[in-house]
Amino acid sequence: xxxxxxxxxxxxxxxxxxxxxxxxxxxxxxxxxxxxxxxxxxxxxxxxxxxxxxxxxxxxxxxxxxxxxxxxxxxxxxxxxxxxxxxxxxxxxxxxxxxxxxxxxxxxxxxxxxxxxxxxxxxxxxxxxxxxxxxxxxxxxxxxxxxxxxxxxxxxxxxxxxxxxxxxxxxxxxxxxxxxxxxxxxxxxxxxxxxxxxxxxxxxxxxxxxxxxxxxxxxxxxxxxxxxxxxxxxxxxxxxxxxxxxxxxxxxxxxxxxxxxxxxxxxxxxxxxxxxxxxxxxxxxx
Numbered sequence: 001x002x003x004x005x006x007x008x009x010x011x012x013x014x015x016x017x018x019x020x021x022x023x024x025x026x027x028x029x030x031x032x033x034x035x036x037x038x039x040x041x042x043x044x045x046x047x048x049x050x051x052x053x054x055x056x057x058x059x060x061x062x063x064x065x066x067x068x069x070x071x072x073x074x075x076x077x078x079x080x081x082x083x084x085x086x087x088x089x090x091x092x093x094x095x096x097x098x099x100x101x102x103x104x105x106x107x108x109x110x111x112x113x114x115x116x117x118x119x120x121x122x123x124x125x126x127x128x129x130x131x132x133x134x135x136x137x138x139x140x141x142x143x144x145x146x147x148x149x150x151x152x153x154x155x156x157x158x159x160x161x162x163x164x165x166x167x168x169x170x171x172x173x174x175x176x177x178x179x180x181x182x183x184x185x186x187x188x189x190x191x192x193x194x195x196x197x198x199x200x201x202x203x204x205x206x207x208x209x210x211x212x213x214x215x216x217x218x219x220x221x222x223x224x225x226x227x228x229x230x231x232x233x234x235x236x237x238x239x240x241x242x243x244x245x246x247x248x249x250x251x252x253x254x255x256x257x258x259x260x261x262x263x264x265x266x267x268x269x270x271x272x273x274x275x276x277x278x279x280x281x282x283x284x285x286x
């Protein structure tokens with residue numbers, strides 16, 4: 001699993017990023033993991049580095065040096081303040097994997113649920129599904145331990161990151177089943193929306209997948225935790241931010257038209273609702 005070029009979507013302020021790596025999932029797990037992501041940082045004493053991202057509409061299984069969490073889909077920008085030195089290893093989960101773990105992703109919306117934390121008497125959070133809770137803390141502790149041993153310090157090199165993702169992948173493979181028909185449909189929906197910028201309406205998704213609009217709505221809620229239109233808009237908003245950031249010559253109106261927004265005002269309203277500022281404001285602030 002070699003490291004791959006960074007997909008700029010969702011990264012609002014690239015210049016502020018810590019060292020950031022993305023490692024593709026092995027081929028046989030790409031129906032359960034989209035990729036692994038590994039930030040590493042060393043911030044000067046007394047300083048804080050605020051990282052702002054517009055996350056992909058998905059859930060992430062996240063391993064810290066002393067904890068394992070599940071971060072659900074978000075409806076807004078996410079912030080994380082970094083201090084000192086450290087690392088995190090995360091897996092961007094496919095919709096089928098969230099279903100396979102037994103979680104209802106809508107319950108996780110805008111939340112990061114602790115699954116295991118070192119030193120806490122309760123091995124696993126009470127609302128974790130039985131499929132995860134049955135093995136309890138030991139299985140999650142094993143995951144954390146294997147990743148921590150591989151990563152070592154914040155300066156972990158490519159070989160250490162590869163070892164960490166191999167350990168992570170092996171854990172996922174043994175505990176997350178192959179997608180069922182429902183999970184497979186959810187994965188195909190995600191692939192379609194993520195890969196085709198011309199998709200702007202639910203009806204297009206349903207037609208391309210050969211199912212009803214209601215089926216698309218059900219699978220999106222059950223496996224992603226967001227309405228399908230919110231998933232579409234998140235990808236289009238990520239693309240809008242990337243274009244604003246990388247091409248100062250393109251107008252906001254042109255971006256709005258090419259991404260399926262009714263007009264400049266609708267893109268501006270979406271930007272303000274999710275990012276808290278206008279497209280023009282973001283372009284200048286970056």
